[in-house]
Amino acid sequence: MATTTTSDVMNPEILTEVVQGVFSGKDAFNDSRLARAGVAIINGSMPEGGPDALGTTIKVPRFGVIGEFEAVSENVALVPKKLGMVTEEATISHDALGYETTVWARANGQLFPNASGDPYTEAARQILAAANRRIDLRLIEAAIAAGVFQKDVYSATAPVNMSYDLAVDTRFDAFGDEQDDLAAILVHSQVTKDLLKLKDGQGNPLLTSTQAGGPLDNFAGLAVVTSDRLPITGSSMSTPVSSGTSPPALTIAGTPLGAFRLHIDALTGDATTLTFRFSTDGGNTWSGTLTALDDSAPVALIDPSNDPVVGVNGRTGLTVAFASGTFNADNLWTSATVMKATSILMKRNALAFWFNQGLLQLQTDKDIRRDTNEAAMHLYGAAHRYQRRPGGTRAGVAHIVHNVSSFV
Numbered sequence: 001m002a003t004t005t006t007s008d009v010m011n012p013e014i015l016t017e018v019v020q021g022v023f024s025g026k027d028a029f030n031d032s033r034l035a036r037a038g039v040a041i042i043n044g045s046m047p048e049g050g051p052d053a054l055g056t057t058i059k060v061p062r063f064g065v066i067g068e069f070e071a072v073s074e075n076v077a078l079v080p081k082k083l084g085m086v087t088e089e090a091t092i093s094h095d096a097l098g099y100e101t102t103v104w105a106r107a108n109g110q111l112f113p114n115a116s117g118d119p120y121t122e123a124a125r126q127i128l129a130a131a132n133r134r135i136d137l138r139l140i141e142a143a144i145a146a147g148v149f150q151k152d153v154y155s156a157t158a159p160v161n162m163s164y165d166l167a168v169d170t171r172f173d174a175f176g177d178e179q180d181d182l183a184a185i186l187v188h189s190q191v192t193k194d195l196l197k198l199k200d201g202q203g204n205p206l207l208t209s210t211q212a213g214g215p216l217d218n219f220a221g222l223a224v225v226t227s228d229r230l231p232i233t234g235s236s237m238s239t240p241v242s243s244g245t246s247p248p249a250l251t252i253a254g255t256p257l258g259a260f261r262l263h264i265d266a267l268t269g270d271a272t273t274l275t276f277r278f279s280t281d282g283g284n285t286w287s288g289t290l291t292a293l294d295d296s297a298p299v300a301l302i303d304p305s306n307d308p309v310v311g312v313n314g315r316t317g318l319t320v321a322f323a324s325g326t327f328n329a330d331n332l333w334t335s336a337t338v339m340k341a342t343s344i345l346m347k348r349n350a351l352a353f354w355f356n357q358g359l360l361q362l363q364t365d366k367d368i369r370r371d372t373n374e375a376a377m378h379l380y381g382a383a384h385r386y387q388r389r390p391g392g393t394r395a396g397v398a399h400i401v402h403n404v405s406s407f408v
Contacts, residue, residue, distance in 0.1 A: 016375070018124045019362040023131075031132045034139050037184040037223045039346040039396075042135065044357030046381065090142070090354070090384035095134050097127060098376030127362075131379060137229045138383035139351050143186065143344050143397050144231065145385065149174040150399040154234070154340050159403035161194050162187070162343060164206050166400060167220040170345060174398035181389065184223040186344040190259045190404045192226045195219050197405075222345070228258060228312070234340035234401075237262065237318065240333045248294050248325030250333045257317040259407050262301075262335045264320065269327025278303075280316060285309045295324040339407035343400045347389045350396025355381030 034040035151170045153160040160166070171179060187195070198206040207219045217224040233255065240250045250264065261282035267275045272294055277286045278301055287303035287310045298319035301311070308314025364375045389396035 016362045016364055018121060019127055019377070021124075023128065023360055029132055029135060031129065032135050032139075033225050033227060034136055034184075034186070034346075034351060037225050037346075038348045039183050039186075039225075040139050040351040040353060041349050042353045042355075044355055044360070046354045046356045088384065088387055090352075090382035092380065092382050093138060095138075095379045095381075096376055097130055098374065127377060131360075131377075133229075134379060135353050135355075135381070135383075136227060138381065139353055140186070140227060140229050142383040142385040143346065143351055144342060144399070148385075148395050148397045148399060150401060152401040154401045154403055156338075159405075159408040161403050161405050162191050162341075162400070164198060164220055166402065167222070167345070170398055170400050171220070174345065175347075175394055178394050181348045182222060182345065183348040183350075184225050184346050185219060186225045186227060186230065186346060188230045188232065188259075188341050188343075188404070189226050189228050190339060190407060191341050191343055191402075192217075192224065194405050195224065230342065230344075232256065232258070232337075232339055232341055236338045237335045238338055240335045242331065242333045244330035244332055245328040246326060247331040247333065248327065249323040251298075251321045251323070252318055252335055253298060253321070254316075254318040256337045257312045257315060258337070259339055259404065260311070260316065260335075260337045262316075262318075262333075262337075264333040266327055266329050266331035269329055269331060271326045274322065274327040274331075278310065278316075280310045287311075287314070292320070292322055294322045294327065297321070337407045339404040341402055341404050343402065345398040345400070347396035350386055350389050352384045352386065353381055354384070355379060 029035060029042045032040065032042060035042050149170075151166075151173060153166065167185065171182065175182065192207075195207040196205065200206060207217055207224065209217050235256055237252045237256060237260075240252060242250065244266070247266075252262075258280065260280040263279040263283045265277050265279070265283075265286070267277060267289060269275070274292045274294070275289050276292065277289055279286050287301075287308065288305040290299060290301075290304065292299045298321040301316040301318045301320060303310050303314035305314065310316075359378060359380050362375055362377050364373060366373055386396055388394060
């Protein structure tokens with residue numbers, strides 16, 4: 001458990017007041033990328049339920065479709081249609097963020113406030129940003145779930161990357177003539193990189209920047225939302241390549257969490273034991289030290305450092321196992337992600353996040369045995385992808401599964 005000490009000063013009462021002020025505004029979650037793109041409705045009116053409601057489903061209402069005009073013969077009564085509410089279901093989630101500080105740190109904070117700025121304003125900003133990121137993650141999980149139109153062009157032998165034509169084909173295959181309310185395309189950062197390289201016959205970029213007029217770029221008439229929270233399900237790692245003095249064979253298992261250029265660098269080695277570090281960016285930044293045995297259980301590639309800079313917050317989703325052999329300090333193993341990306345076309349208001357605003361409060365308490373103060377914030381909500389966009393006749397989301405250049 002991480003505990004704030006004398007070098008990390010914070011007063012829980014002041015922090016509570018500042019955080020409550022930041023979260024009290026109705027536009028607190030405007031920095032959610034999906035809300036900013038207009039594809040997600042965020043509403044804080046979810047009522048409070050019992051503790052047994054967590055993990056269960058909740059009804060998410062929307063208007064049904066009233067139907068179409070139809071021909072009616074003379075002197076024949078029209079059969080009236082019914083416009084009613086249709087209920088869809090979403091699963092209630094519970095996300096939380098907390099911290100703990102010693103009383104000694106609190107006292108020192110009052111005597112020696114942070115000279116570089118207001119720590120309470122900064123902490124509140126970070127907590128709000130973390131809540132926005134969590135809401136986006138929940139919305140992405142809802143958007144990427146199976147059950148919608150999907151164009152799968154991924155190939156392990158003849159890679160197909162995202163292109164202008166692929167985006168247009170998917171738009172019309174998925175939505176037909178209901179194009180007016182298409183709002184955005186959600187892509188991984190490596191896909192954004194591919195889009196930035198696309199040009200027309202005159203060399204003009206197909207991804208146009210809107211930095212002067214807005215926060216989002218545009219591709220094929222759609223706002224581009226970039227997020228590495230998009231899972232790269234189905235991705236794998238290439239066959240490891242080794243170098244140095246007689247390196248034992250390496251087996252990599254798991255699904256990578258990102259586009260990695262994995263390096264595993266031996267620090268010390270003998271007939272049975274290896275100490276090593278790993279890098280996910282080709283050797284620019286490194287993890288702390290890990291230990292492995294030859295011909296033994298797999299080792300999870302998780303950075304043991306306190307402030308990891310590799311992988312995704314120090315995690316990779318991968319394990320490594322070494323075959324029988326003798327390790328040497330000059331051993332190096334390399335591998336790269338073979339990336340299978342899913343990009344998502346989304347209509348306006350295709351997603352919703354319904355949360356309880358009243359329970360989104362910073363709570364504080366005291367641990368008398370350790371003489372520490374604790375603070376925590378809880379986000380109760382439900383992310384949902386509408387079966388049909390409210391007021392529309394088709395689903396509001398479509399998937400494109402494809403390759404990514406440089407990671408094939």
